[in-house]
Amino acid sequence: MGLMALNRLISRQREQKQKRNRGRIEANNGWIASSLAKRNRSPCRQDINSHGGKKVRYPGPDLPEDIWRHIHFLLPMQDAARAARISQSFRSSWKCYPNLTFTNETMCSKEDLCMRTTGSNVIRDYNNKIDHVLRNHSGAGVKKLRLEYYVIPHDAEPYHHLTSWLQIAVTPGIEQLHLTLSPRDATFNFPCMLLSERCHGSIQYLHLANLDLHPTFQLGLRTLKTLHLYNVHITGGELGCLLSHSFALAHLRLQYCHDIIRLQIPCLLQRLRFLEVLECSLEVLEINAPNISRFRLMDFNVQLSFGKSRKMKNLMLNNSCGISYAIDNLPSCAPKVETLTIHSSYEIINAPVTSSKFRHLKILIIYLLGLHSHRDYDYLSLVSLFDASPLLERFVLFVSPVQSKYDWFEGDLSSLRQMSEHRHHNLKNVKISGFCPQKSMVELARHILENATSLECLTLDTTPTSYRCSGDILARKCPPLETAYIRDAYKSILAVRTYIEGKVNSTVKLNLLGPCSRCYAL
Structure with a gap:
């Protein structure tokens, strides 16, 4: 209100x-x-x-x-x-106001906020305002504390304000703590005793960013439901101390926590539903929490073990050979996955043929990233994923832009490969973003039109953009594109009309997307 x-x-x-x-x-x-x-x-x-x-x-x-x-x-x-x-x-x-928010938006003048100034005087004024509020607060009744703390450059005691503020505001009964330090290389050692002694029976949401966290004893945060650690210096063993007795934990997000080399998610976390491990330099990840339904992994060359976790329905995987890894490992490790998103930076081999099945997979999204790594990839080999997913309904393929050295197809249609024995009875919606007339990509599009018997919509976007403007002159514009990509997009449109459009039957809607006429002009 x-x-x-x-x-x-x-x-x-x-x-x-x-x-x-x-x-x-x-x-x-x-x-x-x-x-x-x-x-x-x-x-x-x-x-x-x-x-x-x-x-x-x-x-x-x-x-x-x-x-x-x-x-x-x-x-x-x-x-x-x-x-x-x-x-x-x-x-x-x-004096007992419960929801304390100390950020640029709430504490800085409009002039400083617009200029995004972070000089010593601005930071000092920012800190003085926060100090005035908290010195006049009893500390009682605080439910939520959101604090962005800026370190004054070359300050002899850079964290003396922060320590005293946490002593005031982190009191029994607090439910949410969101603490972010700036700059990223701040060296503040968060006082774990505050969590164990004052709020172990009330804290539900904990977000810590750009600091050190080194618990040496079990904190017993039994009410904790959400934990986000961003660029936090903490080891796998210390994380175990932090999560000991956190039986209510439902969402765990770790990002840029590079001190964690080996991570084990214990089976005691029975209520954990959503796990995110993003760019943490992990070598080994073992997941034994049995009820995880959503899992996001953005790390390369991680030795992954799902242990007792067999209920994952939504999985996002970032791996240098993500497609091959998924085909070889996930049917047995995550047999109930329904939505699979793969980010692959480099595919050494084409998608292998497999006898294993993704028996519950309904949505498959693949991002092939990198400028040159997928130039020779055989996109028609992705049919093996369709074969392994009998319930697949939606397929999205995003191909990053590649400087035009493609083997673009021009010539006789009879030279195109066909796989007529492969039928995909449930596939209804397909989108290929970054479509170009590379021979195997043309073959994939034609194969889908010929063999997806329930197909309702095929979208071919010839621009490698993740979003588009709404067409409103006041709305945001499409992302910038080099002139070469715009020219290639128009060539791709011509190729679709020449080699693919004739395969579209009356029950299928073909959406052919080219460069936005408002945002792109040659």
């Missing part, structure tokens, strides 16, 4: 009292300070505001004090602070 919403509440109360023939003086100023002036029985009816040296009385709803406190707590922090400056009762409740 913001100031305008609170004004509307007060206005409705006033109108009801007027209908009961209880006259009230209308406030001239629409701001909440003017609406909360004089108070009789309720806190806000006794406050006064001065206009031209005269005390002007304003009526307000006759509500109990705890209701006014609740309303105050619903206000955004900046509005709650303004209300506290002109209301004695709100000044009292401000």
Whole structure:
């Protein structure tokens, strides 16, 4: 609830009292300070505001004090602070305001925010404002703390403010803590005792970024449901101490945590549903938590073991040979996967033929990344993935742009390969982004049109873009493209019309996408 919403509440109360023939003086100023002036029985009816040296009385709803406190707590922090400056009762409740947010957006002037200045004076002023708020806060009642801390360059005691602020705000009953330090190479050692002694029975959400975390004992965070660590210096063993007794954990996200070499997700985490391990330089990852349904891995050459985890339905894999790895390993490791996303930076061999099956796979998304690594890839070999996925309904292929050294197909259609014995009865929707008339890609598109008996829509996007503008002149533009890519896209459109369009039957919708005429011009 913001100031305008609170004004509307007060206005409705006033109108009801007027209908009961209880006259009230209308406030001239629409701001909440003017609406909360004089108070009789309720806190806000006794406050006064001065206009031209005269005390002007304003009526307000006759509500109990705890209701006014609740309303105050619903206000955004900046509005709650303004209300506290002109209301004695709100000044009292401000000392136990529960949702503290200290970021550039809430603490910096508009000028500094627009300029994104981070000089010593700006940081010092930013820190002083936070310090003033917290020094006047009792520490009681804090439920959420979001803090962006900026280190003053060359400061002899760069973290003295931060340590004292955490002592004030991290109290029993806190449920969410979101702490980010800047710059990324900050060396603050987070005090683990705060978590174990003060909030082990209340903390539910913990996000820490750009700091050190070295627990040497079991913290016992039994209420923790979400843990995000971003660029945190912590080892696998220390993470085990952090997660000990965290039986309520449902979402674990680790990103840029390069000190973790070996990671084991224990079977005791029975409620863990979503696991993300992103660019952590892992060598070994063993997953034994039995109920994970979503898993994202963005790391290269990780020795992966799913152990007792067999319920994954949504899996994202980033690997240098992701397609081959998925075909060779996932049918046995993740037999119930329904949505599979593969990011592959380099495929050494074409997709192998396999007898294993993805018996539940319905959505397959493949990103082939890298400028030159997929130039000679046989896209028709991806049919083996279709064969291994009898329930597959949607297939998306994104091919990154490659400087035009393709073996672009031109010539006799009879030279194109066919695999007519392969039928895909459930495939309904296919999109290829970055389509070009490389011979095997033309063969793949024609194969889908000939053998996907339930196909409803085929989208061929000849531009290698991840998003497009809406066409509105005020909306964002399409991402920039080099002139060579734009020319190639128009050549690809011609190839589709020559070699593929004739294969489209009346029950299939063909979406042929070229360069945006508003954003791209040759």
